[in-house]
Amino acid sequence: MAQKEERCARELLEVVPIIARFIRTEMRRHRALGLTVPQFRTLAFTERTGGTTLGGVAEHLGLTPPSTCKIVDGLAARELITRLQSPRDHRKVNLQITAVGKRVVADARRETHKGLASILSSLDQRELERIMQSMRALRMVFIGETVHANT
Amino acid sequence: MAQKEERCARELLEVVPIIARFIRTEMRRHRALGLTVPQFRTLAFTERTGGTTLGGVAEHLGLTPPSTCKIVDGLAARELITRLQSPRDHRKVNLQITAVGKRVVADARRETHKGLASILSSLDQRELERIMQSMRALRMVFIGETVHANT
DNA sequence: TATTGTTATACTCTATAACTATA
DNA sequence: TATAGTTATAGAGTATAACAATA
Numbered sequence: 001m002a003q004k005e006e007r008c009a010r011e012l013l014e015v016v017p018i019i020a021r022f023i024r025t026e027m028r029r030h031r032a033l034g035l036t037v038p039q040f041r042t043l044a045f046t047e048r049t050g051g052t053t054l055g056g057v058a059e060h061l062g063l064t065p066p067s068t069c070k071i072v073d074g075l076a077a078r079e080l081i082t083r084l085q086s087p088r089d090h091r092k093v094n095l096q097i098t099a100v101g102k103r104v105v106a107d108a109r110r111e112t113h114k115g116l117a118s119i120l121s122s123l124d125q126r127e128l129e130r131i132m133q134s135m136r137a138l139r140m141v142f143i144g145e146t147v148h149a150n151t
Numbered sequence: 152m153a154q155k156e157e158r159c160a161r162e163l164l165e166v167v168p169i170i171a172r173f174i175r176t177e178m179r180r181h182r183a184l185g186l187t188v189p190q191f192r193t194l195a196f197t198e199r200t201g202g203t204t205l206g207g208v209a210e211h212l213g214l215t216p217p218s219t220c221k222i223v224d225g226l227a228a229r230e231l232i233t234r235l236q237s238p239r240d241h242r243k244v245n246l247q248i249t250a251v252g253k254r255v256v257a258d259a260r261r262e263t264h265k266g267l268a269s270i271l272s273s274l275d276q277r278e279l280e281r282i283m284q285s286m287r288a289l290r291m292v293f294i295g296e297t298v299h300a301n302t
Numbered sequence: 303t304a305t306t307g308t309t310a311t312a313c314t315c316t317a318t319a320a321c322t323a324t325a
Numbered sequence: 326t327a328t329a330g331t332t333a334t335a336g337a338g339t340a341t342a343a344c345a346a347t348a
Contacts, residue, residue, distance in 0.1 A: 002268060004279045009267035011286035013174060013260070017188055018293050019163060020171035021213055028340095036314065037168055054330060062172055067316050069331060074314080091324045091329040109164070116160035117153065119292050127288050128155045134285040135162035137278050141270050142169050179317095187337065205307060218339050220308060225337080242306040242347045 026115040033108045038063070038071050043080060043105040046097045053092050080104055177266040184259045189214070189222050191263075194231060194256040198248045204237070205244050231255055 024037055035043070038061060045060045046052055052060075058068040072095065075081040080101035086092035097105070120128060175188055186194070189212055196211045197203055203211075209219040223246065226232040231252035237243035248256070271279060 002272065004276060004283075005268035005271040006264060008271050008279045008283050008286075009264040011283050011290075012170060012267055013263055015286045015290045015293070016167060016170045016174060017192060018213075019167045019289060022293060023164060023167060024339095025213075038315070041168060055328095062176070063315090064317060065330060066318080066332080070315080073331095086329095089325075089329085093330065112164055113157060113160040116163055117156035120156040120159050121153065122292055122295075123288055125155060127285075128159045130281055131285040131289065132155075132159050132162050134278075134282040135159075135166045137274055138170060138282065139162075139166045141273055142166070142173055175316095189338070206305095214338090215340065216307060217309080217341080221338075224308095240306085240348075244307065 022119075023112060023116070026112045027108060029115075030108065030111045033104050033111070035104065035108045039075055039080075040105065040108055042068075042071055042075060043097055043101055044109070046081060046095050047102060047105060051094055051096045053086070053094060055092070057095065075101070173270075174263060174267070177263045178259060180266075181259065181262045184255055184262070186255065186259045190226055190231075191256065191259055193219075193222055193226060194248055194252055195260070197232060197246050198253060198256060202245060202247045204246060208246065226252070 020037075027033075027035055027037055027040055041061060042057050045057060049056070054065060054068055054072060057072065058065050061068060061071075063071075072081065072083065076083050079098055082096045082098055084094050084096070086094050120131075123131070171188075178184075178186055178188055178191055192212060193208050196208060200207070205216060205219055205223060208223065209216050212219060212222075214222075223232065223234065227234050230249055233247045233249055235245050235247070237245045271282075274282075
C-alpha cells in the first residue's frame with residue numbers, strides 16, 4: 001500500500017505548480033496593486049494577526065529571516081507596512097499593516113479571487129465541494145509540517 | 152450563487168502557495184540533484200514529449216521565451232539537455248533530454264514523491280481519493296486556461 | 303515582413319555568512 | 326553567550342525591449 005499516497009503525490013506535483021503560476025500571474029496582473037505572492041501573504045498575515053514581528057512572518061512563510069527582511073523592506077518602502085522597534089524587547093521589530101496596506105491587500109485578494117472563481121465556474125457544485133474539502137485536509141497536514149507560529 | 156466558487160477560490164489561494172513552497176523546498180533539498188521547479192518541469196516535459204523546441208517548453212510552462220531560454224541555459228550547462236538547431240527550420244532549436252537528465256529527473260521525482268507521500272500518509276483512503284479527483288478536475292480547468300501546446 | 307530564439311537589463315525571491323544591537 | 330534583525334553577496338526566476346538569423 002502507500003500506493004494511493006504515491007499516486008496522490010504525483011497529482012499534486014503536476015497540478016499545484018500550474019495553479020501556483022496562475023495565482024502569481026493573477027496577483028501581478030493588476031498593476032496598480034502589483035503584489036508578489038510572498039508580499040501578499042505577508043500583508044495578509046500581518047493584518048490577520050493584528051501585528052507581528054519579523055520572526056513571526058518568517059515562520060509563517062517558512063522563509064529565513066534575511067529573505068523575510070527583504071520582502072518587508074519592499075512593503076515598508078511602499079508604506080504598506082510600518083516597522084517599529086518593540087518597546088518591550090528592543091531587539092524585536094513590530095510590524096503593522098497601514099491603511100493603504102489594508103486597501104491594497106483587500107484589492108489584490110478580491111481580484112485574485114475573481115480570476116480563480118471565473119475558472120472554477122466551469123465546475124459543478126459537487127466538484128467545488130470536493131475541492132474545498134480537499135484543500136482543508138491538505139492545509140491541515142501541510143501546515144502541521146511547514147513550521148508555523150505567530151509570535 | 153457563484154458563492155461556492157468564491158469560497159473555493161479563497162481555499163486555493165490559501166493552500167496552494169503552502170504546498171508549492173513545500174514542493175520547491177523538497178526539490179531543492181536533494182542537493183546532488185538540485186533542480187528548481189521550472190527546471191524539473193522542463194526536463195519532465197522534454198522527456199515526455201520525446202523532444203520539443205524552446206517555444207514548446209515556453210508554452211507548456213506558461214513563460215515568455217526569454218525566461219524559458221534562461222532555464223534551458225542552466226539545464227544545457229549541466230548537460231541535462233541538448234540543444235540543436237532544427238534541420239527542417241533553422242530558426243528552431245530541438246531540445247532533447249540526455250541520459251544524465253533522465254536519471255536526474257527520475258531521482259528528483261522519486262524523492263519529491265517520497266516527501267509528499269510521507270505527509271499524505273496521515274490522511275485516510277477516502278480523503279486521498281477525494282484529493283486525487285479534485286486534482287484531476289483542477290488540472291482540466293487550469294490547463295484549459297493556461298495556454299498549452301506541444302509544438 | 304513575420305517567426306524563433308537570444309542577449310541586455312532590471313527586479314524579486316531565496317539562501318548562507320557575517321555583522322550589529324540587545325538581552 | 327544567545328537572540329532578533331540587518332547587510333553583503335550570490336544564483337535563479339521572471340519580465341520587457343532590442344536584436345540576429347531564418348523563413
